[in-house]
Amino acid sequence: MTQLIFLPHAEHCPEGAVFEAQPGETVLNAALRNGIHIEHACEKSCACTTCHVVVREGFDSLEPSDELEDDMLDKAWGLEPYSRLSCQVVVGEEDMVIEIPKYTINQVSEGH
Numbered sequence: 781m782t783q784l785i786f787l788p789h790a791e792h793c794p795e796g797a798v799f800e801a802q803p804g805e806t807v808l809n810a811a812l813r814n815g816i817h818i819e820h821a822c823e824k825s826c827a828c829t830t831c832h833v834v835v836r837e838g839f840d841s842l843e844p845s846d847e848l849e850d851d852m853l854d855k856a857w858g859l860e861p862y863s864r865l866s867c868q869v870v871v872g873e874e875d876m877v878i879e880i881p882k883y884t885i886n887q888v889s890e891g892h
């Protein structure tokens with residue numbers, strides 16, 4: 781099974797977290813199942829970017845993002861080359877190290 785390692789995030793997992801993901805599961809669902817409440821304002825329908833994560837390790841093992849995900853990612857706060865939408869990205873064969881960005885676009889628009 782693939783291991784997911786979440787780097788510490790002040791709000792969602794201050795100590796970081798390590799757990800196994802189930803095959804075929806999205807990163808978002810694996811995180812939610814393990815108590816990491818990444819925002820998902822559009823209910824996982826690839827329409828909001830609040831579930832944005834940066835894949836620090838294991839990125840190359842993932843299925844590439846499709847056009848819709850890429851279009852949405854362009855709007856994400858703090859976009860990086862290894863950014864993905866966690867509601868769209870299915871866990872691959874390789875272990876992953878994941879960083880949750882400091883802000884989401886919703887927080888930024890609320891003036892943080």
Ligand code: FES
Pocket residue numbers: 819820821822823824825826827828829830831832852865866867868
């Ligand atoms: S939950 Fe909205 S894009 Fe992933």
